[in-house]
Amino acid sequence: STSDITPLMWCSRYLKLKHPELPILMAERLKKKGYKFHLDMYGSGEYEDASKKLVSELGIGDAVSFCGNVPNKQLLLAMRGHEVFLFTSDRYEGWGAVANESMANGCVLVASDAIGSSPYLIRNDENGFMFKSSKSSCSFSNPDLIALSSLCEKVEWLLDHKLELNQ
Numbered sequence: 308s309t310s311d312i313t314p315l316m317w318c319s320r321y322l323k324l325k326h327p328e329l330p331i332l333m334a335e336r337l338k339k340k341g342y343k344f345h346l347d348m349y350g351s352g353e354y355e356d357a358s359k360k361l362v363s364e365l366g367i368g369d370a371v372s373f374c375g376n377v378p379n380k381q382l383l384l385a386m387r388g389h390e391v392f393l394f395t396s397d398r399y400e401g402w403g404a405v406a407n408e409s410m411a412n413g414c415v416l417v418a419s420d421a422i423g424s425s426p427y428l429i430r431n432d433e434n435g436f437m438f439k440s441s442k443s444s445c446s447f448s449n450p451d452l453i454a455l456s457s458l459c460e461k462v463e464w465l466l467d468h469k470l471e472l473n474q
Contacts (some may be wrong), residue, residue: 313344313466316389316414318382321352324399326419326441328450329458331358333393335365336459342466347389349374349382357447386412391465394418394425395458397443410435417461419454436461 319325327348334346348358348371355373362371377385386392392409398421406424410416418425421440429435438457445451 311343313342313391313469314389315344315346315391315393315462316349316386316409317346317393317395318349318385318405319352319394319396320350321354321358323354323446324397324443325352325354326395326397326446326451326454327354327358328361328447329395329441329455330393331361331365331367331371332450332455333459333462334362334370335367336455337462337466338367338370340463342463344370344466346371346393347374347385348372349377349385351376354447361447383408383412386414389414391415391417391462393458393462394422395441396422397441398422399443415465417458417465436465 317330321327330346337344359373362368386409392414394406396419400422402423406416406418406428416435418437419440420437425437429437431437438461439454441451441454
């Protein structure tokens with residue numbers, strides 16, 4: 308049933324510092340392990356085509372949707388329909404207002420530990436999760452596998468403990 312599928316959300320400009328490759332590579336790993344989820348990616352930008360190409364090459368188009376740019380009001384509603392929000396920027400992200408917005412709209416935030424707001428908003432393993440940030444030198448052609456593994460570990464834990472997501 309579709310209620311078994313955990314909705315995941317990523318929303319950002321498709322820029323190098325936002326690391327859109329991480330949620331896509333994570334989706335491939337989770338799918339291979341048999342997890343039931345769907346990743347919706349919102350936004351646009353210079354790495355959007357590369358992101359779509361990567362999803363296609365990995366054969367995970369059934370698990371990842373590209374939702375484009377939507378008005379902020381619609382975005383906040385979309386957050387309410389997702390259980391987990393992925394925030395994958397590196398240390399060049401400032402505060403990151405989307406962190407506050409996603410938490411206020413009921414998402415469990417899984418954010419890079421280098422984002423400005425992360426240490427202020429997230430009590431790790433209590434109201435969200437921090438994963439090891441990608442090195443800023445990494446991108447599509449050279450993904451940060453340590454960051455990817457850290458991200459996967461946090462999201463897998465959430466998928467394995469679905470009841471705790473809904474509290």
